Amino acid sequence: MKFSRTLINTIKDYKTEGEEQGLKSQEYLTRGGFILQIASGIYDFLPLGKMMLDNIQNIIKEELNNAGCVEVDLAFVCPEELWQKSGRAEKYGKELLRIDDRKGQKFVLSPTCEELMVELAKSKITSYRQLPMNIYQIKLKFRDELRPRFGLLRGREFVMKDGYSFHESEEDMLREFHLMEETYKKIFRRLELDFKVVEADSGAIGGSGSKEFMVLANAGEDTLAICKSCEYGANVEAAKRKPKKRARLDATTSEEVYTPNTKTIVELSSFFGVEAGRFVKAVVKEAIYEDANKNTPIVFFIAGDDELEETKALNASGALALLDIDEAGLKERYPDKNIALGYVGLGVECEYFVDSELLDRNDMITGANKANYHIKGVSVKAPIERVKDLVLVEEGDACPQCGADLSYAKGIEVGHIFQLRTRYSEPMGAKFLDKNGKTQPFIMGTYGIGVSRLISAIIEQNSDEKGCILPSSIAPYQVDIIVSNVKDATQFEAASKIYEELKNAKIRVILDDRDERYGHKMADFELIGFPYALIVGKNIAQGGVEIVNRRTLTKEPFSYENAKDELIKRVKGDLKC
């Protein structure tokens, strides 16, 4: 491609603002002319962005096809009725964009495609002989995100690879899940990313057993608990730890203690003269359900030196959301419940859950469920269905696998694989005939990759203060031939010749043939981040050119004869990694 013929408009002055301040991917993708913002969370992909998307998609497709997956292209507009059948129509809330057609029929813009894919399987896969089957697509998705932000990292309209596998048995689904984990690792390695596979929460889609692929970058919205000694890593939403080491105390007789105006763990700790871990801390939330009549306060009991992990609490409650609630809110909306904030303890007369590490601990101190009183000498007991893992795993906690210290890292979620089982096939009646002639619901897995998000994630990991540093695997052009002075016929002809040769050698190459200053062309090269530049300047008279490596910004002289082979060698070398 000739620079003069393509649509690349770089912008000099553009600064990210607000939340996006300092977000390099957003600044460079906009300044480099990869994308154009149309509305909040909605972008046009310009030629450079579109080529990046295509290159990422090609790598994904190659690896998936190699692993035996088949590609389809499902409708983007999905009848809402299917979402009613799966039970997600209400659960998904406002992120789901709903539309009515002229006849008043209801549709949704797919945020993921479980429903459509299950419908497809239902009508086309009838026998165990057709199983297993792994079907995927790479397609636009729409989520009316509450806070679209960070450019392509959290768009409303975005490109996702979504795949769904169908099996006759649990074992076969687990085999495929493992195969997809390995396939995803190959994909992200080919994209030259520094990533980590972590245990994850399964969120609104449901199912259990899920892993996320996290690109390690400070711009990430997710916090990961990572073990430096072993492979263990988890999103904090799902992280586990070895139970905290605590002294085993004997059971004692309980006793009510007058604790005037002593509500917080810090105040209590100094009042009783014992460490925070000896208290049963009560965190009160208001649980919001689809049916507002079910809304209720819930108390989560954890040790005084722990924090509540909100996603774990949400999963325990089965609610749509958990909100903070104060004394006034409790009085107004739940006047019949006796919840003495600051003095809430075990035995409270409302919904509650107890953290598993609290169970069976003796000689604890808990609220007495009346103002200004606590009870000491309490043994923690609870029915098993009330006992859940509720705590936030913190830095320094012990790895659940090897016991070494865990630490935090920030990650961008670029992939997510789930063991769905019969979460959709059962309610939607998607069944096949098994070997014995009996009908069974499909056992399913689902596998997603954030394709457009990957563009930003790659740049978050590959950039410097001048611009992007694109990996050769996905760079729109791997070599940028910069003609220093296009009016100089020797320079221009030499550059044009090597341009044709590199094209013939299947290198993605762009010839900067613009009648612009050399400095301007170099600045564009640095901002866009093509992996290599070949500078054809005055030295061509003596048969000399220069190769610039974008990552190191080193400029090396080469003879014109050798430059082509050197560039081919470098690009091919990059692709082997």
Ligand code: ATP
């Ligand atoms: P997140 O937690 O970031 O909101 P999610 O867990 O809701 O994502 P999934 O339903 O697992 O997302 O979707 C599969 C993949 O699609 C994610 O791993 C992510 O890479 C990508 N993705 C999800 N939401 C967006 C978005 N708003 N913009 C761009 N990519 C997205």
Ligand code: MG
């Ligand atoms: Mg996810």
